[in-house]
Amino acid sequence: MKTIAYRIGVLSILLTLAIGIFSMENFSFAVLGFLLWSVSPYLYTMFVIKLVSHKTAVTAMTVILTLTAMIGIFIIYDAMYIVKDAQSALALVVIPLYQWGLLLLSTLPIYLIHKRA
Numbered sequence: 001m002k003t004i005a006y007r008i009g010v011l012s013i014l015l016t017l018a019i020g021i022f023s024m025e026n027f028s029f030a031v032l033g034f035l036l037w038s039v040s041p042y043l044y045t046m047f048v049i050k051l052v053s054h055k056t057a058v059t060a061m062t063v064i065l066t067l068t069a070m071i072g073i074f075i076i077y078d079a080m081y082i083v084k085d086a087q088s089a090l091a092l093v094v095i096p097l098y099q100w101g102l103l104l105l106s107t108l109p110i111y112l113i114h115k116r117a
Contacts, residue, residue: 048110
């Protein structure tokens, strides 16, 4: 189950980076910082999956990673390509903020499941 989660995480990172890089007009290191921020929820989730060993905790984190990735990538893609306006690039800043909120709320029950086991 962990390998599936890692594959989902890597695919999410690659898709988010591809959307961010292809929507760049000019290269800048500030954009790379925003791209790193936009993939940080997936890196965190993969790190938590590596730490937990209980099957229920791994399954729950895999589901959380999948939902976070699907919703986040869809909203970023929608903002960058479908409904494009002057503030579309802010999706790379705002969406990870919401993802982090979801992940921090969901990590506590995962920690309790792992600790009890």
